[in-house]
Amino acid sequence: MTAGLNERALIRKIALRTLPLILLSYFVALVDRSNISFAAATMNADLGFSETIYGIGASAFFVGYSLLEVPSNLLLARFGARVWLARIMLTWGVISILTAFVHSPMQFYAMRFALGVAEAGFYPGVILYLSSWFPGEHRAWAISRFYIALPLSFVVMGSLAAPLLAMDGHWGLQGWQWLLIMEGLPSLVLALVLVLALPDRPETARWLSDAERAWLKGALAREAAVMGEVSHNLLRALTNPYVLLLGMANACNFIAINAIMFSAPRLLAHDTGLDVAGVGRIVSVGGVAIALGLLLVGSVAGQTVGRTLMAYVGLVVLAAVGLMLLWLGGTSESSIAGFLVFIAAAQVAGMLPLAMVSRLIPAADRAGGLAMANTISQGGAFFGPILWGVLADRTGSYHMGVALLIPAMAGSASFALLVRQRNLAKA
Template sequence: MRHGTDAQIMAEVNERALIRKIAWRTLPLILLSFFVALVDRANISFAAATMNADLGFSETVYGIGASVFFLGYALLEVPSNLLLAKFGARVWLARIMLTWGVISILTAFVHMPWHFYAMRFALGVAEAGFYPGVILYLSSWFPGEHRAWAISRFYVALPLSYVVMGSIAAPLLAMHGWLGLHGWQWLLIVEGLPSVLLALVLIAALPDRPETAPWLDKRERGWLADVLAREAAAAGPPSHSVLHALTNRFVLMLGCANALNYIAINAVVFSAPKLLAQGTGLDVAGVGRVVSAGGVAIALGVLVVSMLAGRTTARTLVTYAGLMGLAAAGLALLWLGGTGASTIAGYVLYIAAAQTAGMLPLAVVSRLIPAGDRPAGLAMANTISQGGGFLGPITWGVLADATGSYQLGVALLIPVSLTAAAVALAVRARSLRAG
């Protein structure tokens, strides 16, 4: 039992110092884990530069393989998040990392299209629940007004993954012939190993919840519990129904907004090395530098947006809509360009705006639904988002095979991004009416 009034507890606790303490104890491991997940998910885009030729894969085959990751991911998203709520973040996130690391390594040994499809689907199943699970985990540590800031600090792993992949892809591909393996095989093996090792670190070092953290004193635990309880009360009583949480209007609308965003993101990301090579004439190392530059641009975008958005849901949603408008402008520049400079500028603008926007919808969902509905609600919003991830690469691959270029695909993604902006503004209007 705590002693003293809520006002006394608030006066005794330095809020900023407490948030910094929590951030240093939780976010570095989460950031590193997310970074490894992103590398293992997207390293296939660099491997494809030589893998497709070695194995005789067409753009359609590769697009299907890139897409089925998101099918496996989406199907297991909600069950995985419910299990995380049951077993705790430390154990469940470590389990996720261990399995996806092993599967990522095994992908290096595929020989036929169905092997490729099976491993990508299995990788999605293994990683299911990681991102919404992290948002759920952070929701138990950071009050709502600090949550977007906290998410932005671990989301920096996304641009870091671009920088690292762009820097090390060429040296790893150059290992072609070592021990009888292709360069793309070495790329998948070397980049898969860290997640296996990190799973062991995570289970030993990640704190589960504030109530059991020895580095928080009673006053700090009390303050945090009071703030989170007030936020939970303001969001309304939990439905105590998984179905109700899954069909919450804000869950569905924000999930759809981000699904539209991910249709475009995953189409571009999984073909970025080839798209940039065609548009600029650069070799693998040169393309890697452009991808790294995109990562730096995302990092800047994340830092700027974390200062502009987060205090209120209305501001966050307006920021999301603005970013999607910038993403559409980047796609238009890619489509209308025709020079190496315009291709690079369009890609960097698009990837910075779209990927930065991707961190915001689940942060908003976590504030608009009751705490008891978050495990299912956050997972459902991300499941819908990953549906877009499934549709994007496969459609993109079919269009590329049919037309011989990526131009038509880029053009079709412009209205998709603008529609995502419109949905976010509709959510803003409904949230303001709901009070």
Template sequence: MTLGDGPDERALVRKIAWRTLPLILLSYFVAFVDRANISFAAATMNADLGFSEAVYGIGASAFFIGYALFEVPSNLALARFGARRWLARIMLTWGLISAATAFIQGPWQFYIMRFALGVAEAGFYPGVIIYVSSWFPGGHRAWAVSRFFIALPLAFIAMGALAAPLLALDGWLGLHGWQWLLIAEGLPSVLLAVVLLLALPDRPETASWLSEAERTWLTAALSAEAASAGIASHSLLRALLHPVVLTLGFANALNFLAINALTFSAPKLLARDTGLDVTGVGHIVSAGGVAIALALLVVGLLAGKTVTRTLATYAGLMLAASGGMALLWLGGTAVTSIGGYILFVGTAQTAGMLPLVVLSRLVAPQDRAAGLAMANTIAQCGAFCGPLIWGFAATATGSYNLGVALLLPFALASAVTALLVRRASVRPA
């Protein structure tokens, strides 16, 4: 569509996408690998280091304490230093810490390194949403986010494919297989940080590959959206405590609680129910990645035109995720466990990207760093609780069934919360 004498809107959006999203996609890919590779390392790491399920749950959750505590400060720093520089800094530090985790020797070192990894990665996802918001008008933002979010299923596929050969290096150069897994999947982030710093374009005003007409139209479109934003607090405290920011953060916290509880124990859960070895379980995790990719393609078409439509899509995905969790809880067979896992992962992980997309359209640009960071901080509190609840339930009962049963109401409540926000007639951008 051409607007007046201006550029073709769709062509311009795709031009921007090709210039910005591949690097963002690659960055998010290694971020998720470095965050979740501990789930594949856990089986042998726990045995080698004598970790119980409770110790592992505390360590997995410690990541989210650091992440939540430093989310807002990190995003405020991003607003000050610029997205390109700050995102590169985030990647450099998390890559080094992820690789260094391979050399832990006890529970407290595990807790400290996972906490440090959370501190290092804090602000990454909301920072990326802020960056995308400075390039893509609101009507195209869910599409853009769904395109770089494809890194998530790619990470699932890669982890499923790489885990077995890396773990098979056990004993090489005197290191365990789980140590090689953490090292090999951590160091690429360090290299990518340099690429990001050199190649990621900063903002439209300085992009030489945009024509003057394209730059003028894009700046006008983003300015018009900013003027019509539903939340313009002109106050840091109000941006942090706005009811919509808090409510959507809470909805995603309920989702992340369920996601992280299952993600960090999925390989062990699936091995128990299917009798498969690490290679077979890796194939199932990879299939979950394919399910996320398919869901993202659908959501990219369904969501994004309006705020209310995006919230309805989120609620529908969470209801489907609840169904997947019910299969995991009630089935008890290989077929129901695999089916339930793939349904849950495909829908819940896809839903997780939408609340910040909604807020990026409701929060004025000057408040986005604080508002989006606050919403994601709340979400990470849920992410912290998930592995902790799961670990203690598994340790206390010797079974994963109670953990799944406890998670199901949280997924349902997340869907209901999104519907309540939608019913409150949140004003579209």
């Protein structure tokens, strides 16, 4: 530690300069990605979409997202976070708005696929960006702070859904069209803000003193030295066992997350009898629960990889308990409790795998490795809504889908335990 330099104060200073813009951008991305869950309440009826058609459309996002993850993250490493993240925001904002004007299943699939292509690389790109600002022991804390965008998106979507859907008929547009348009506009503004205000890297940040810049460079260099000095090798990054195992752990988690999230408003309305406003309040409470979980886990789990792994396992087990409540409960209260327990535990767990990847692979491999781990994760995100939609159409109920998600959480915990075993053997 450089004499006279306060490490905690420096980390807070970096956080204040970088995290608010990243948080706001991720918040807008999550809203634009998931707001069709509320739009579907009337969109499916207006357009004649079955649960299967809706599930395929929801999943089409993750096809485009997965295909472009790795190249997008490599381009971010080349052009810098400021320019590339702004490009992502601009294109996904335009596509999100255009989705309001689809009329057929194929148009819906195409817009969802295009939205995935536009957003590809955003999340692993942010982890890569934060890896150049926050040393390993502070990284999970930083990620948990920008990940607050996730529960914030729940609160906002839950609060705005009813009034935006109530705009039905204004200027000849349906309520679900207003919801998609109004929630897509902020990303266009934020694209410009990112270009003007987001600092690219510590070397160009004028608000860092020479001593602060030197300490940060030294801390990151020491972390890289522990991993061993290696040159960039894309194939090695894409096939790293930690990348593959942690990607599979999160893929199993995301099968369940996306199956539930893209149908949550209809699932909760079916189980509780509540209207859109009532369901929105439950989703908003879910956001608060996620936020509390993030603050707790981000503070206690990130100091070591081993502790982070065990936190992950505990969270996915708790998420499985929530699914069991949702499946077996049979009352409004048990359905609400099951949803809240599941969504808080599973979403907080979803933050951790890429944070661990960033600490378990060499810095030279992070651009490709982080993108690959997230690509595998999004494979699970793709299958969840489709499986859910097909089962709902064939059985006339959501509950068979809930039951089949419980083994996915067991698989997630198993992959994480394999990572722990490998990490202990390596140590």
